[in-house]
Amino acid sequence: MRKVLPLALVLVFALVGCQQRQASQPAQQVTLTIESWRNDDLTVWQDTILPAFMKKYPNIKVVFAPTAPTEYNAALNAKLEGGTGGDLITCRPFDASLALFNKGYLAPLNDLAGMEHFGDVARSGWITDDGQTVFCVPMASVIHGFIYNGDVFKQLGLSEPKTEAEFLAALDKIKQSGSVAPLAIGTADQWEAATMGFQNIGPNYWKGEEGRQALIRGEQKFTDPQYVSVWQQLAKWRPYLPSGFQAQKYPDSQNLFTLGKAAIYPAGSWEIALFRRQAQFEMGAFTPPLPAGATDCYISDHVDIAIGMNAKTTHPQEARTFLEWVTGAEFAELYSNGLPGFFTLSNHKITLQDPLAQTFINWRDKCKTTIRNSYQLLSRGEPNLENELWRVSAEVMKGALPPAQAARQVQTGLDKWYKPKQ
Amino acid sequence: MEATGGRGATGSLPHRMGTRRPFPAHILVFIAPAVAIYTVFMVFPLFDSLRLSLYAPQGGGSVFAGLGNYVRLLTDPLYAPRFWGAVRHNLVFFAVHMLVQNPIGLILAVALSSRGLRGRAVYRTLLFMPTVLSFVIVGFIWQLILSPLWGVGEGMMRLAGLGGYFRPWLGMEGPALVTLSLISVWQFVGVPMLLFHAALLAIPDEFIEAARVDGASGWMTFWRIVFPLILPTVGVVAILTYVGNFNAFDLIYTVQGALAGPNFSTDILGTLFYRTFFGFQLQLGNPTMGATISGAMFALIMAGVLLYVFVWQRRVQVYEL
Numbered sequence: 001m002r003k004v005l006p007l008a009l010v011l012v013f014a015l016v017g018c019q020q021r022q023a024s025q026p027a028q029q030v031t032l033t034i035e036s037w038r039n040d041d042l043t044v045w046q047d048t049i050l051p052a053f054m055k056k057y058p059n060i061k062v063v064f065a066p067t068a069p070t071e072y073n074a075a076l077n078a079k080l081e082g083g084t085g086g087d088l089i090t091c092r093p094f095d096a097s098l099a100l101f102n103k104g105y106l107a108p109l110n111d112l113a114g115m116e117h118f119g120d121v122a123r124s125g126w127i128t129d130d131g132q133t134v135f136c137v138p139m140a141s142v143i144h145g146f147i148y149n150g151d152v153f154k155q156l157g158l159s160e161p162k163t164e165a166e167f168l169a170a171l172d173k174i175k176q177s178g179s180v181a182p183l184a185i186g187t188a189d190q191w192e193a194a195t196m197g198f199q200n201i202g203p204n205y206w207k208g209e210e211g212r213q214a215l216i217r218g219e220q221k222f223t224d225p226q227y228v229s230v231w232q233q234l235a236k237w238r239p240y241l242p243s244g245f246q247a248q249k250y251p252d253s254q255n256l257f258t259l260g261k262a263a264i265y266p267a268g269s270w271e272i273a274l275f276r277r278q279a280q281f282e283m284g285a286f287t288p289p290l291p292a293g294a295t296d297c298y299i300s301d302h303v304d305i306a307i308g309m310n311a312k313t314t315h316p317q318e319a320r321t322f323l324e325w326v327t328g329a330e331f332a333e334l335y336s337n338g339l340p341g342f343f344t345l346s347n348h349k350i351t352l353q354d355p356l357a358q359t360f361i362n363w364r365d366k367c368k369t370t371i372r373n374s375y376q377l378l379s380r381g382e383p384n385l386e387n388e389l390w391r392v393s394a395e396v397m398k399g400a401l402p403p404a405q406a407a408r409q410v411q412t413g414l415d416k417w418y419k420p421k422q
Numbered sequence: 423m424e425a426t427g428g429r430g431a432t433g434s435l436p437h438r439m440g441t442r443r444p445f446p447a448h449i450l451v452f453i454a455p456a457v458a459i460y461t462v463f464m465v466f467p468l469f470d471s472l473r474l475s476l477y478a479p480q481g482g483g484s485v486f487a488g489l490g491n492y493v494r495l496l497t498d499p500l501y502a503p504r505f506w507g508a509v510r511h512n513l514v515f516f517a518v519h520m521l522v523q524n525p526i527g528l529i530l531a532v533a534l535s536s537r538g539l540r541g542r543a544v545y546r547t548l549l550f551m552p553t554v555l556s557f558v559i560v561g562f563i564w565q566l567i568l569s570p571l572w573g574v575g576e577g578m579m580r581l582a583g584l585g586g587y588f589r590p591w592l593g594m595e596g597p598a599l600v601t602l603s604l605i606s607v608w609q610f611v612g613v614p615m616l617l618f619h620a621a622l623l624a625i626p627d628e629f630i631e632a633a634r635v636d637g638a639s640g641w642m643t644f645w646r647i648v649f650p651l652i653l654p655t656v657g658v659v660a661i662l663t664y665v666g667n668f669n670a671f672d673l674i675y676t677v678q679g680a681l682a683g684p685n686f687s688t689d690i691l692g693t694l695f696y697r698t699f700f701g702f703q704l705q706l707g708n709p710t711m712g713a714t715i716s717g718a719m720f721a722l723i724m725a726g727v728l729l730y731v732f733v734w735q736r737r738v739q740v741y742e743l
Contacts, residue, residue, distance in 0.1 A: 095706070188593045190683050191703075244570020246593025246684065252571050375704065382500060384705035387681065395685055400595065416500065 030318045031061045033086035035079070037072030038305070044338035052334055053325055060318045062088075080105040080310070087313040088322060091136035091306040093125035094375050101128070101135040107311040108133045112320060114327025121209065121369055122345035124376060125303035136306035137326050138345035140335060143360045144200040144300040147267040147275065149260060150282030152180055160286040164233065167289040171240040174263045182240035184262035185397075186248020193234065193393035194386075196266040199372045201288040202230045203298035208370035216377055218420025222411040223404075229291070231396045231403035238399055246398055268302075269360045272341035276354065285359045287367060301369035303345065336361070381417030388413050472720070475713035484710065491714035501711070505718070507686060508694045511599055512722075515690060516667040518603035519610075524659055526607070527614030532644070534615070535622040546619070550612035557609075561676035564605045568592055592677065595687040602688055606673055610666070614659045621655040622648065653738050661730040668723050671696065691719045 034045075045064040053062060065086060067075045073096055079085040080100065089106065091097040100106050109115060110133055118138050126136035153159070156177055161167040174182040187193050205226045206212065214220035221227075242248060242256060257265040258278040265271070267285070275283060287297055307326055309319045325331055332344035333351075340357040344350060352358040374386040388410050395401035401409075478487035495501050530549060534542055552560065567575045568591060576588040591597040625648060633643045671692025674682055680702050682689035697705070699712025 095704070186593070188683065189679060190681055242571060244590035244593070247568065247570055247590030248593070249565075252569065256571065379704035380706075382705065382708075384702070386704040387702060390681065390703075391683070391685060394683065398593075398684070400685065 029059050029061055030315045031063060032088055032313075032315060032318055032322060034062060034064045034088040034090065034307070035072075035076055035086040036064060036066040036090035037069040037092075038090065039066035039068065041339060042066060044335075048338050049331065049334050052330060053322065056325070057318075057321060060321065062322060076100075083312065085310050085312075087310050087315055087319045089136075089308050089310055090139075091126055091308050093303050093306070095380065097126055097136060097306070097308070098128070101133075101308075104311055106135045107309045107313075107316070108135055109137065109308065109323065110134055112137070112323055112327070114324050117327050117346040117348060119345075119347065121301065121371060122303060124371060126306050126308070129377070136308035137323050138303060138306045139326065140305050140339070140342035141301045141345050142304050142341065143269045143343060143363065144196065144302070145267060145269070145285050145287050145360060145363070146200075147257070147265045147271065147283055147285045147356070149180070149257070149263050149279075150284050151260070152263045152281075153284070154282075160284065161289050162286075164289045164291050168236065171237075171264070175240055180260070181242040181256060181262040182264060183237055183242075184253045184257040184265045185237070185241060186245040186250075186253055187394040187397050188247050188249045188252075190390040190394040192250055192253065192266070193397045194389040195372070196268060197234050197237070197397065198230055198389060198393045199300050199302075199374075200266055200268075201233060202227075202373070203300055203368075203370045204288055204291055204294055205230050206373070207296075208298035208368045212370055212373040212376075215373055216420065218418075222414070223407045228403050228407045231393070231406050233291070234393060234397050235399065235403060238397060241397075269341040269343065269357065272354060272357050272360075273339070276340070276356070283356055285356060287363050297363075297367040299363050299367045299369055300372060301343075301364065302371045302375075304342065378414065378418060383413040383416070385410070385414055468720070471713045472717050474710055475717040477710050479708075479710060487710075491710055492718070495711070495714050495718060504686065504689065504694055505715070508689050508691045509722070511688065511690045512668055512670075514599055515603050515606070515670060516664060518600060519607060519663050519667055520660065522604065523607040523611050524614045524656075524663065527611050527659070528618050530611070530615045531618035531622055532648075534619050546616075549615055552609045553612040555609065557672035558676050560605065560609050561673055564608075565592065565677055568601070593684055595684050598678070598684060599688045602674060602677060605677075606670070609673075613662070617655055617659055617662075618652060621652040625651050650739070651741055654740055657730060657734045657738060660734075661727060664726045664730075665723055668719060668726070691715065691722075695719065 036045075042064060050062050050064060054060065073092070076085065076089065077100075080103075085105070089100070091100075091106070097106065101108075115134065115137070122138040122141070123134050126138065127134050148160070152174065156173055158170050158173060161170045171182040174180065185192050185196060203211075206215075206220070207226075211220055211226060215222075242262065248256075253262075253265065254271070254274065256262040258275055260279070260281055287299055290297060307323065309316070309323060313319050327346060329346075329348040329350065332346050332348045336342065336344045336350055336357070337353055340352065340354040341360070343357070343361050350361075352361060374389055379386045392401060392406035392409055396403055396406050475491055476487060476489070477484040478490060495505050533539070534546060539545075567573050570576065570588075570590040576585060579585050579588050589597065591601040629647055629651075630643055633647050638646065668691065670690060674688050674690055674693050675696065678688050678693075680693055680697050682693040695712055695715040696702075698708055698715055701707030
């Protein structure tokens with residue numbers, strides 16, 4: 001007991017000291033909390049992004065408080081219903097956030113200064129169906145393309161293919177060399193075939209936004225040639241897939257590529273950080289190769305993450321100040337560099353330290369951008385369009401389903417519930 | 423493990439009671455906690471889920487729809503093929519367990535209870551070990567073994583001269599379900615083995631010795647003496663397998679994901695329920711249709727259990743040992 005007493009006294013004094021120090025801080029300091037599912041990004045927010053903001057606005061303290069990605073939607077809903085949600089809310093794209101806005105949990109942000117830095121594609125993920133009200137500030141997108149093993153390309157004397165003919169010729173050459181698998185993609189998890197296959201090369205065929213909007217208006221159908229040919233092209237990949245690709249899962253594909261056992265990886269830019277850590281070779285990236293006869297290139301620059309304001313926050317002024325800062329160039333630069341592979345959706349010119357990430361973002365200057373065509377409006381009913389695209393794309397890649405039939409199945413499913421608004 | 427032992431229903435109860443004793447009230451005290459917990463966590467959710475299946479969402483709320491959801495599940499061109507497909511896959515899953523798991527379990531049990539076997543406890547423990555492993559571990563181990571990229575499966579088959587027969591089974595529409603069923607058999611073969619083993623131990627040695635004295639061969643002894651005596655256990659094992667298989671979900675979900683690929687070829691009622699109730703990726707959850715599927719599962723399992731209780735248990739002869 002005698003030994004414990006001094007220790008307890010020290011503790012008590014320490015606690016009192018802390019309290020006194022807190023009390024001596026400026027009284028008007030306000031604390032904002034950010035709700036997010038990105039607990040992977042915690043260090044970037046804590047060490048880089050938020051200190052930069054708080055240096056500029058010392059009277060606002062911002063806390064990044066993430067939950068696990070799988071629990072985020074449910075946890076956030078419960079918090080908002082109970083009135084305990086954070087002041088700033090990280091927004092999932094499309095229907096999940098739209099539902100929050102419709103319930104009155106997210107504040108409209110049309111008049112926020114700085115929103116003019118975001119184009120229509122960037123806003124599309126967080127806008128009401130009538131296109132009138134934006135309710136989140138777009139933060140970042142992911143870009144699709146192909147990442148390749150530079151050492152293998154050098155060894156075989158290959159250059160980045162620009163057309164589909166060149167792409168297939170390159171795959172042929174890699175296959176003949178026999179040392180590595182030409183393409184690292186499998187069909188076991190299904191979503192890669194749709195996301196890294198169909199949505200990756202597709203925009204070149206349906207002309208990006210033009211085709212996506214036409215699908216929503218009902219003027220184009222999946223049975224049109226510009227969609228069927230995407231599946232035809234995917235079917236041509238089959239000879240170049242690793243043997244046993246039917247049971248190959250997403251992590252298998254990642255490992256195949258980073259271990260240097262595959263030459264080309266149909267990718268999303270979110271892989272960059274992981275590949276940087278694991279791959280021991282030079283990496284490069286090229287845009288989806290152009291189909292015969294095409295001159296303009298289109299890329300999928302898919303909106304992924306945004307941030308909005310809790311409509312019931314007790315500090316709306318400070319929350320808006322933070323959001324205005326998020327629209328600025330400083331945030332764009334810090335975020336895109338802190339998380340290579342996630343690119344700012346604003347029109348600020350930024351430079352990235354990671355050359356591979358810089359390659360991806362440069363494509364925005366030469367190609368037109370679009371988002372995945374199944375995400376807005378078209379996946380609200382059953383059968384779910386996104387799930388159907390996963391299934392048929394994997395089947396087409398395996399050769400179990402002819403492309404024309406895949407197109408028919410998808411369109412029939414969509415027609416069952418979707419009524420285009422003219 | 424809801425099924426109770428097979429003997430209770432046919433075992434003879436002493437009906438003749440001497441004097442009428444007052445109802446022992448203290449029994450209520452002992453039963454009450456179990457009844458309360460069971461009611462709160464099992465009975466109430468079950469009936470509430472059945473109630474939910476009678477409603478359909480409309481506008482912001484929901485309206486009473488009678489059996490409309492069940493009609494939709496069985497006839498709608500969207501739901502019916504998935505539902506019947508899942509039922510068919512469940513039956514295949516069950517058939518593989520009945521044809522492979524339970525016979526192997528019986529053989530292992532007979533081998534374990536043979537006299538003169540050394541290290542019985544070691545074998546028993548080893549064979550039962552996979553059962554106590556988590557589904558996630560079992561799914562992961564077998565995915566790795568069968569992986570065409572890094573798996574040891576292909577190499578081992580090549581050693582046996584069967585390398586040419588290796589295929590990426592888990593990714594192929596035909597073999598995927600059977601492969602998964604066999605993985606599940608590997609995991610759970612210990613359960614029928616232990617049940618049969620216990621039943622075999624209960625058979626007095628005199629019966630078998632008497633048969634041998636009478637000149638019966640080992641084969642004949644098994645089929646004429648041993649098997650009829652463990653028949654009640656065969657019923658218990660069958661119904662446990664049925665209930666377990668129709669409630670299966672974890673293994674398929676860990677190995678093939680909620681979409682139960684390739685092309686829904688491994689989709690069983692559990693995964694169909696999960697996708698429908700909780701939603702998947704961009705597909706939003708539909709609690710009422712999900713409850714309808716779980717209602718259908720309940721009906722199917724109930725039908726199997728009733729069949730067991732009223733047909734099998736009444737017919738099967740139980741010998742007093």
